[in-house]
């Protein structure tokens with residue numbers, strides 16, 4: 001056998017690294033390799049990599065990267081043919097590790113490690129060369145929802161990743177939450193399970209209800225729950241586009257189509273999708289037509305959900321709500337007593353809540369929206385702070401019951417209900433005649 005040489009990686013070695021990687025994969029069947037080929041190749045080019053060469057052929061490689069005083073091996077493998085020769089094999093492995101270490105050392109590293117499937121030759125090779133096995137550790141990972149490439153596309157359409165746990169932040173509204181969970185979240189998050197039961201995941205839904213009942217909140221919560229980016233489309237902002245709103249919508253949806261996943265939200269959709277007709281045709285007619293077309297096309301692709309919201313569902317063009325465009329037309333109504341209690345509890349400071357009669361507040365806020373309750377609670381807090389500042393010698397630390405039930409009731413008296421009785425009645429009718437669940 002000819003001698004095995006060790007040298008730095010250079011770009012011509014890429015093919016050899018690919019062959020090595022492919023040779024290494026079957027060995028780690030029980031635990032697939034941690035780093036993908038693309039990551040190993042990237043590390044070869046950007047970080048430290050040494051190769052073992054015999055007869056011009058790459059027979060082994062060690063690839064590492066260094067950060068914050070630690071070196072991590074992302075790939076280590078020597079071909080079986082070399083390892084089979086007892087003398088060559090151990091020499092090749094030791095030589096590679098030695099060469100890599102010498103390149104990493106000047107970077108001031110205190111430690112070199114590798115997460116490696118047990119029972120592979122790489123694992124044995126490392127242990128034979130002075131690496132210690134650490135026990136009691138568990139490898140955990142989480143795939144982040146959006147990759148880098150996707151971030152640029154997302155930025156172009158003004159999309160963003162919402163914080164996790166928004167879903168849990170929606171207080172009460174259990175009926176609505178359950179429905180959204182069953183109809184939207186589960187079929188989209190678990191398409192295989194949905195398929196098993198013959199459920200087709202939804203592509204577009206309409207939320208309707210009086211102002212401030214939580215339509216936007218729910219749309220965001222669904223995105224957060226799915227771990228999908230949230231893209232809000234503002235038709236009014238597209239009027240400056242060449243070709244106007246219709247052309248702007250087309251371009252925006254084209255860009256959105258490039259995204260892997262997305263929850264796309266259009267609020268106050270009645271502004272661009274109200275009933276068509278009339279002579280001469282209203283200027284929004286072309287926009288409505290374009291939106292209808294875009295919803296149709298949007299439905300063709302998986303991994304995305306369009307949520308439209310409106311306060312005036314009865315004003316929408318009939319074609320818009322026809323079957324086949326929106327899978328569900330979902331009412332989001334005023335919060336019931338349980339929801340109101342949950343919403344109050346959310347906005348009343350924790351150390352105060354025991355001193356407040358929640359039942360009284362829940363009763364007194366019947367007919368109010370979550371937004372109204374939020375307003376009343378904040379107003380009460382604001383007033384209490386102001387009055388305590390006006391008092392002299394207030395020892396804040398010793399005060400536990402900063403706010404009383406009366407403070408909240410007073411704030412409630414100053415809060416105008418967003419939803420009039422008339423609107424509430426109309427909403428009830430819409431639930432009967434338009435909702436589709």
Ligand SMILES: Nc1ncnc2c1ncn2[C@@H]1O[C@H](COP(=O)(O)OP(=O)(O)OP(=O)(O)O)[C@@H](O)[C@H]1O
Pocket residue numbers: 169170171172173209210211212213214215216217218267310311343346370371372374
């Ligand atoms: N279930 C809820 N729990 C806690 N806060 C809520 C809840 N629903 C809504 N809110 C709060 O009420 C306010 C209004 O909610 P949101 O903007 O979602 O209502 P909306 O239905 O979209 O209103 P609009 O029709 O005016 O667009 C927000 O500040 C939101 O945080």
Ligand SMILES: [Mg+2]
Pocket residue numbers: 215216217267309
């Ligand atoms: Mg809204």
